[in-house]
Amino acid sequence: MAAVLTSILSRALQQLADRLPAITPRGRRLRRRVRRAQLRLAGHGAWRRADATVVAGRLHVAVSSPSMALRLWVERKPLPATYLHPVEPDATLRTRTAATQLLQGQFSPHASIPVGHESLPPRWAAPDGRWRTEEMYRHSLRWLEPLVIVAAADDDADAWHAATGVVVSWITGNSRAPGQSDGAWHDHAVSIRARVLCWFFELYRRRPAPDPGVLRLVVASIHQHGLFLADPSTYTPRSNHALETDGSLLAICATVPELRSADAWERLARRRLERYVADAFTDDGFSREQSPRYHFFILRRLAAVVGYLDAVGRPAPAAVSARLHDAAVVWPWLVRADGSLPRVGDTNDRAITHWRRSLTGTTGTEPPAPCASTMPNPRADAAALLVSFDAGYAVLRGHEPDQPADGDDTHVLFKCNYFRYPHFHHDGLSFVLYALGREWLIDPGPHSYEYDRWERRYLCSSSAHNTVEVGARFDVHDVELVDVARTVTGDRVVVRHLLGHATHTRTVEHRPPRRVHVRDEVVVADGQTRDVRQLFHVAPDCTATVHDGGQLILTAPDGARCVISQQAPGRWRLVRGQRFPEPLGWWSPKQLTIEPITTASYELQTAGTAVHDTTIEVHAAPAADAA
Numbered sequence: 001m002a003a004v005l006t007s008i009l010s011r012a013l014q015q016l017a018d019r020l021p022a023i024t025p026r027g028r029r030l031r032r033r034v035r036r037a038q039l040r041l042a043g044h045g046a047w048r049r050a051d052a053t054v055v056a057g058r059l060h061v062a063v064s065s066p067s068m069a070l071r072l073w074v075e076r077k078p079l080p081a082t083y084l085h086p087v088e089p090d091a092t093l094r095t096r097t098a099a100t101q102l103l104q105g106q107f108s109p110h111a112s113i114p115v116g117h118e119s120l121p122p123r124w125a126a127p128d129g130r131w132r133t134e135e136m137y138r139h140s141l142r143w144l145e146p147l148v149i150v151a152a153a154d155d156d157a158d159a160w161h162a163a164t165g166v167v168v169s170w171i172t173g174n175s176r177a178p179g180q181s182d183g184a185w186h187d188h189a190v191s192i193r194a195r196v197l198c199w200f201f202e203l204y205r206r207r208p209a210p211d212p213g214v215l216r217l218v219v220a221s222i223h224q225h226g227l228f229l230a231d232p233s234t235y236t237p238r239s240n241h242a243l244e245t246d247g248s249l250l251a252i253c254a255t256v257p258e259l260r261s262a263d264a265w266e267r268l269a270r271r272r273l274e275r276y277v278a279d280a281f282t283d284d285g286f287s288r289e290q291s292p293r294y295h296f297f298i299l300r301r302l303a304a305v306v307g308y309l310d311a312v313g314r315p316a317p318a319a320v321s322a323r324l325h326d327a328a329v330v331w332p333w334l335v336r337a338d339g340s341l342p343r344v345g346d347t348n349d350r351a352i353t354h355w356r357r358s359l360t361g362t363t364g365t366e367p368p369a370p371c372a373s374t375m376p377n378p379r380a381d382a383a384a385l386l387v388s389f390d391a392g393y394a395v396l397r398g399h400e401p402d403q404p405a406d407g408d409d410t411h412v413l414f415k416c417n418y419f420r421y422p423h424f425h426h427d428g429l430s431f432v433l434y435a436l437g438r439e440w441l442i443d444p445g446p447h448s449y450e451y452d453r454w455e456r457r458y459l460c461s462s463s464a465h466n467t468v469e470v471g472a473r474f475d476v477h478d479v480e481l482v483d484v485a486r487t488v489t490g491d492r493v494v495v496r497h498l499l500g501h502a503t504h505t506r507t508v509e510h511r512p513p514r515r516v517h518v519r520d521e522v523v524v525a526d527g528q529t530r531d532v533r534q535l536f537h538v539a540p541d542c543t544a545t546v547h548d549g550g551q552l553i554l555t556a557p558d559g560a561r562c563v564i565s566q567q568a569p570g571r572w573r574l575v576r577g578q579r580f581p582e583p584l585g586w587w588s589p590k591q592l593t594i595e596p597i598t599t600a601s602y603e604l605q606t607a608g609t610a611v612h613d614t615t616i617e618v619h620a621a622p623a624a625d626a627a
Contacts, residue, residue, distance in 0.1 A: 047227035047234075052175040052220035059216055062223035062259055066216070069258040073205045073215055081311035083251035084304055085145065085199035091153040098146035103162060109137035112591040120162050121169035126181040131592070133449050135183025140192035141170065144200075152203045160207070164214060167200055171221045187234050191244035194225040198248075198255040223259055226252045230265050237272070238280060239422040240289065240298050246273045247305045254312045270317060273305070277323035284371075285326030286391030290415075290424040291345030292334040296352060299327045303362040325368060328359065332370040332401035333386045334393070337409035340439075342432045344413060346423035346446040349590050370401040375486050381512040382406060385491040389481045392417035394493040396510035398435075408513040410435040410618070415465075416495045417479045428479055429497050429506045430465035433562070435514045435618040439539045440554055440562040441466050444587035447594060455594045458583040466537055468520050468612070470502040471530040490517070501526045514619075520612040529607040534614070536564065536600040540587060544598040546572045552600050559621030567613035570604040 050061075059066035081087050091099075107118040113134050126135050137143070144166055151159035170193075174184040183189055201218045204210055228234055229249040236242055246269045252259070253266040280288055280298070287295040302324050306316045334341060339353030352358070359367045374387045384397045394416040398408030411434040418428040425446075433441040444464050447455045458464055462473045474497075482494040482505065490511035497504040507519040522532050538544045542554040542562070550566040566572075575585040577596030585599040604610055 044231055044233040047224050047231055048177040050220075050224040050227050051177075052171050052217060052224045055220040055223060056213075056217040059220065062220060063256075064258070064260060069219075070212055070215060072258065073201075073219075074210060076205075078206060079202055079255065079312065081308055082199045082202050082255070083195045083247060083308045085195065086149065087202070089149040089152045089203070091150045095146045095149050099150040099159060102143075102147050103158070107143075109134060109140070109143045113137065121166045124170065124173050124180040124184065126183065131448070131450060132182070133591075135181050136186045136189045137183075139170070139174070139179070139181060139183040139186065140189040141166070141196045142192050144196060148200055148203065155207075160204075163200070164204070164211075167197070168214065168217060171217055175221060175224060185228065187236065188241050188244060190225055190228050190234075191241065191248045194222065194229060194248040195251050197222050197225065198251045202255055219256055219259075222252055222256055223261075226259065226261060226265055230261070230268055235272070236422075237276065238288075240280075240287075240294060240301070241422075242272065242276050242280070243298060243301055243305070245269075246276060247301065247308070250305070250309065250314075254308075254314065266314075274317050274319050277302070277320050281323055281327060282388055282390040284388050284391070285323070285328075285330040286388050286393060287327065288391065288419075288421050289345065290392050290418060290421060290427075291347045292341040292413075293347035293350075293352075294345065294423050295327070295331060295334060296341075296355065299324070299331055300358060300362055302327065303359060307363055329368050329371040330386070330388070331355075332367075333384075333395045333397070334413070335401065336411045336434050337399075337405045338437060340434070342411070342413040342434070343443045343445045344415065344427065344432065345425050346449075347443075349445065349588075373400070374484065377491075378486055378488060379512075382408065383410075383491060383510060383512045385484075385486060385493075385510075387416065387484050387493060389417050389495075392419070394484075394508070396491050396493070396508070396516075398512060398514070408435075409437060410510065410512070410514050410516075412508065412510055412516060414493055414508045415467075416481065416493055418476065420476055425460045425465065426462045426474060426476065427465040428462070428467060428474070428477065429495060429504065430462075430467040431508055431518075432466065433516060433616065433618075435562075436556075436560050436620055438556060438560070440542065440556075440618060441616075442537050442539050442587065442597075444537055444597065445589070447588040448592050450592075454583060455586070455588065458586060459588060463535065463582065463584060464537065464586070466535055468497075468504050468506065468522065468532065468534050470499055470504060470522055470524070470532050471528075474499055490515075501528070502530065514617065516616040518612070518614040518616065520614070522606065522610045522612075524607055524609075527607055529605055532604055532606060532610050532612075534570075534602040534612045536602075537587070538598040538600060540589070540595070540597045542598075544574055544600055546574065552602075556621075561619045561621075563617045563619065564600075565615045565617075566602055567615075568604070568611050570602050570612070573601045573603055575599045575601065 055061050063069045105117050105119045106115050107122055108115040147159050147163045150156055151163050179185055229245050249265055249269040253262040287298050309316045340351040341347050373384045382399045384400045387394045392415050394414040396412040398410035399405050414431040415427045432443050444459055447459050478498045480496040482496050485492045490509045492509040494507045503523045505521045509517040524530050538554055542556050544554050546552055552564040554562040576598050578584045586594050587597045588594050
């Protein structure tokens with residue numbers, strides 16, 4: 001009864017808010033007060049009180065007329081689209097193989113997690129030793145897609161029985177908060193699972209004589225998921241999880257418009273979406289998450305939201321579509337000639353050679369041409385430069401993103417700024433170097449989202465990046481943009497890192513072809529003698545040797561070389577796979593894996609001013625030069 005009264009009062013407040021004029025300041029103030037009262041009435045955590053197993057038997061809590069809604073769900077025409085899942089499934093050989101493996105008990109909630117043996121439905125409770133990420137993916141139900149596709153495409157009774165059993169099992173076992181695992185109501189798992197449930201509902205209701213009990217239970221669960229996604233206490237506005245939340249909440253409103261809160265939720269999701277694209281991107285279109293991989297994830301997801309809303313006749317706000325275009329035109333700058341990405345921030349090991357096809361498949365149109373260089377090139381070479389200080393990216397390339405490499409595929413990503421944001425690392429003023437079709441100086445990767453593990457802590461630290469440390473690892477400090485220039489010798493970016501006890505000014509200059517000059521000036525402010533080290537993390541398949549005259553030579557398996565020459569006095573130290581007294585010399589080739597690499601540290605001490613003057617040159621293998 002309390003839930004019914006709450007719903008009635010909430011709808012009355014919504015009707016009052018809708019009638020208040022919004023064109024006067026007084027009207028806007030009154031509308032804001034009514035909406036705040038409505039929010040207080042619903043209360044944070046309303047989803048916890050909306051146990052789907054209970055609401056299924058009292059469906060009037062979620063919809064105004066359960067009997068009419070049930071008839072509509074069975075008789076209504078198919079939707080023109082479903083969000084991020086095929087509205088008209090087509091079972092490929094790969095999909096059928098995956099579905100068969102699930103039916104045979106070969107279970108993995110995500111491609112990054114080894115296959116184990118579990119019959120369906122799988123275990124929802126978390127045993128000791130299961131990773132946080134695995135729990136999230138297990139409860140997302142995303143892994144159920146192949147089985148649902150085969151069930152719908154073939155009208156396969158066994159597949160339908162198994163898929164329905166999983167959905168019902170999850171709802172009955174986890175709707176009472178907090179569920180059987182921390183992953184059950186993890187915000188990202190909820191967003192993914194909400195769209196899976198909407199998709200499952202849309203396909204299941206089209207079946208001949210669908211079970212009304214299953215329809216009621218699934219809609220009750222979708223209602224509970226909507227309450228969670230609309231709850232301000234579960235919403236993380238700066239993260240890409242916000243975009244996931246907004247898309248899934250919009251999918252709920254389009255899939256089950258009979259829900260009492262559907263109209264209010266849709267307005268909320270659209271407002272949030274507009275705020276997200278304003279806050280989570282720089283003015284020039286880069287994601288603020290400081291990770292090339294996440295930029296592509298967000299770009300593709302934003303394209304999916306816009307495409308889905310267009311397909312269901314609810315076009316996205318103009319500001320959202322405009323931001324999608326901005327994010328698309330800067331994206332190619334982050335992609336190297338072979339389709340790989342600099343593993344900056346939480347960027348994983350996978351190349352995206354298919355990115356054009358992927359975006360075209362999502363949007364239905366060819367991606368727009370990349371944006372132009374920050375300033376014209378005064379030289380005859382084909383080098384390109386794009387600087388976005390607000391995003392923390394300075395990209396120095398041997399060629400424009402939409403042009404062939406023509407012998408110079410050099411790609412330098414210089415982290416000219418850094419700041420706290422989801423998926424950032426402590427990588428201020430670091431850079432990574434790619435040339436001759438391979439990496440030379442790398443970012444060692446993220447390892448995982450297991451934040452308490454030493455591997456994750458190390459790989460996010462300044463010590464795991466090609467930067468300069470003065471006395472110790474650094475946290476997050478202000479950075480100033482000093483200069484950007486394109487001269488007759490090269491393309492130059494200068495930034496200043498305000499460390500408190502010292503100031504570090506780094507100049508990175510790309511001198512085509514395949515030459516980079518780095519100048520690091522450190523001024524100690526407190527008069528204490530400080531250790532200053534310049535770090536270089538070497539690609540794992542390269543050998544590193546120190547030669548007379550201060551040269552560090554990296555040699556690739558094919559004989560190509562990267563020569564790092566120092567002009568200032570100091571000493572080289574090579575470290576590999578060190579745990580104590582501090583971790584150093586590690587990289588993560590894939591999720592939850594850590595392996596040794598060579599980290600080269602050029603070191604000196606100063607109580608005043610010190611300068612590292614470094615030249616980096618990449619040379620093709622002798623045989624290639626001879627050819």
